[in-house]
Amino acid sequence: MSERVFVPVRVAVLTVSDTRTRETDTSGGTVVERLQGAGHHVAARQIVPDDLPVIREQLRAFITAPDIDVVITTGGTGVTARDVTPEALAPLVTKPIPGFGELFRWLSFAEIGTSTIQSRAEAALCETTYVFLLPGSTGAVRMAMDKILLSQLDVRHRPCNFVELLPRIRGQ
Numbered sequence: 001m002s003e004r005v006f007v008p009v010r011v012a013v014l015t016v017s018d019t020r021t022r023e024t025d026t027s028g029g030t031v032v033e034r035l036q037g038a039g040h041h042v043a044a045r046q047i048v049p050d051d052l053p054v055i056r057e058q059l060r061a062f063i064t065a066p067d068i069d070v071v072i073t074t075g076g077t078g079v080t081a082r083d084v085t086p087e088a089l090a091p092l093v094t095k096p097i098p099g100f101g102e103l104f105r106w107l108s109f110a111e112i113g114t115s116t117i118q119s120r121a122e123a124a125l126c127e128t129t130y131v132f133l134l135p136g137s138t139g140a141v142r143m144a145m146d147k148i149l150l151s152q153l154d155v156r157h158r159p160c161n162f163v164e165l166l167p168r169i170r171g172q
Helices: 026-038 052-064 085-092 098-118 138-152 162-169
Strands: 010-016 041-048 070-074 122-126 129-134
Touching (some): 010 052, 026 041, 041 052, 052 070, 052 085, 052 129, 085 122, 085 129, 098 122
Parallel strands (some): 010 070, 070 129
Antiparallel strands (some): 122 129
16 A cells, blocks of 8 residues: 655635734744645735634635635634634534544643633634634644644544545535
8 A cells, every 4th residue: 555645735824813913923923834844835824803704704715715725713712702713713614623622622731721621722614624713822823733733634644634535525
């Protein structure tokens, strides 16, 4: 049996923040750095304010873009009034992927203890695009990328991964 060949995916990175700029967006920068280091293509990178309609519209644009396979967001997953990224995504979800949030919080518990219950990190399939909502914390982003997403976005990862499912999700 031959070894699978790496398949780069096209990823949009969305930072949700009222205060971050491209220069100060360390969490978005960490996502970009990790993706590019793994060989993936960053197809788009945006920063939007913590505003539900604005977040939803940007998510919708990424989800419907034919040149984007995956969207990774940072920020807006906490429990304060301004944290509305999960609510912005909710009506766009085709299939929730609850295991992502469960695994994220389980791994996070080892680093930050019970404070992990304040995270609403989640994932979903939206039409034919994967969407992953990460907290705004750079440490949380680093952990999610290194311990979950980089392997699940690698077709060579066994026994299964998200990339190998894309053709079937797209009906190919």
